[in-house]
Each structure stands twice: as C-alpha cells, then as structure tokens.
Amino acid sequence: xxxxxxxxxxxxxxxxxxxxxxxxxxxxxxxxxxxxxxxxxxxxxxxxxxxxxxxxxxxxxxxxxxxxxxxxxxxxxxxxxxxxxxxxxxxxxxxxxxxxxxxxxxxxxxxxxxxxxx
Amino acid sequence: xxxxxxxxxxxxxxxxxxxxxxxxxxxxxxxxxxxxxxxxxxxxxxxxxxxxxxxxxxxxxxxxxxxxxxxxxxxxxxxxxxxxxxxxxxxxxxxxxxxxxxxxxxxxxxxxxxxxxxxxxxxxxxxxxxxx
Numbered sequence: 001x002x003x004x005x006x007x008x009x010x011x012x013x014x015x016x017x018x019x020x021x022x023x024x025x026x027x028x029x030x031x032x033x034x035x036x037x038x039x040x041x042x043x044x045x046x047x048x049x050x051x052x053x054x055x056x057x058x059x060x061x062x063x064x065x066x067x068x069x070x071x072x073x074x075x076x077x078x079x080x081x082x083x084x085x086x087x088x089x090x091x092x093x094x095x096x097x098x099x100x101x102x103x104x105x106x107x108x109x110x111x112x113x114x115x116x117x118x
Numbered sequence: 119x120x121x122x123x124x125x126x127x128x129x130x131x132x133x134x135x136x137x138x139x140x141x142x143x144x145x146x147x148x149x150x151x152x153x154x155x156x157x158x159x160x161x162x163x164x165x166x167x168x169x170x171x172x173x174x175x176x177x178x179x180x181x182x183x184x185x186x187x188x189x190x191x192x193x194x195x196x197x198x199x200x201x202x203x204x205x206x207x208x209x210x211x212x213x214x215x216x217x218x219x220x221x222x223x224x225x226x227x228x229x230x231x232x233x234x235x236x237x238x239x240x241x242x243x244x245x246x247x248x249x250x
Binding site for chain 2: 016022024029032033042045048105112
C-alpha cells in the first residue's frame, strides 16, 4: 500500500494551529503594536542588545524557531488546501509552492539562528 | 477502460466568495495572517543577524503606519483563528468519555477558549517580567 505524506503536513498544521491559538494574539499585540508604539513597554524592550541576547539563548532560539517555523507550516497547509479547493492550480504545483516555501523558510530560520550563534 | 468518473456537481467559479462558503474561506484566510506574522518575525531575525543598523531599520518599519495597520489586521485574524480553532477542535478529536458520558462538544470548545485566554494573560505577564 502506498503511504501518504499528508499526516506529516497535518501534524505540522495542527502543532502550528495550537501554538498560534495559544500565543499568537499576545505575540502580535506585544511585538507588532505595543513595542512600536511604546504603549506599556519600555523603549529598549526589543533593542538590538536585548534581541541578540534572546536569540543567542538556547531557550530563546527554541521559542523563535518554534513560533516562526510552526506558524509558517500552519499557514502553508491552510493556503494549500484552500487554493486546491478553489482549483487555483494543479495539486502538485500548489504543493510545491506551499510546502516548498515553508521548507525553504524553515531552513532559512535555522541558518539565521546558527549565524546569530550562542 | 478508464477508472471511475465521479459525478461533479456544477459549482459557481467563485463559490468560495459567497455564503455559506465565505465563513470557511475567512477561517482559512486566518492562516495567511499566521504565516504573514511569521514572515515579519523572520525578517526581524535576518536583520538581527545582519547587524544593529539593519535591525534598527526593521524596528523603524514596525513603527510605520503600514506595519501598525498590518499588525492590527493580524491581531483580528489571530482572534478569529483562536475562536474557530476551538470550534473545530472537538470535531477533529476522538470523543471524550468521562464516567460513561460523552463530554459535550461545546464544553471542549469552552475549555479551549478558557486556556487560550489564560495563555494570553500569562504571556503578557511574562513580557512584563522581562521588561528591562
């Protein structure tokens, strides 16, 4: 019997969906609205020195990798399934575009975290 | 001979833009916001690796009205994602039987939403604790 690769993508979709349901609203509020406007947050909250220290810490690295990669895989699965239902293109082409970008950006995330170092 | 040819009911080309499918389309569109927010963070991370000047440029981008509007949209979509995610959850998981009775679906939804709200408060408290 031919095995399907769909469960792998479903697992990543589910993990990203759960993580974003628990952390997404608070993270967007903090990094995208509170920090830029300075409302309720110190101006140096995400300064270069502090952000570097966070990205160099193993736990900080795990948080950044988990949030960026799983959010991307969650979005990629939803976009793929919706475009497929809309018949926006061939199944294989849509898979290559959606899963391909998510994989490539996951590698970019890992590479960037490695460049930032420990 | 070719294989079975299932009957495909004719559908409007933009069926996804009309009720009742519009709700489904909007729910799936929250995935674009989730991935979009990840892209903003990844851009910040790449700029962080490139040096202080590049990173400060990213911080300045976050201050632009475009970015603030984008993040407001992300926030609305994220809240929509949280709401719909826990509506779907009891439908995608095995039935929970407690003491010989099936746990009602809306209880699971309510529990999920309660945990999500608790997580929201906890993350804000952690951020407060991380303040310089």
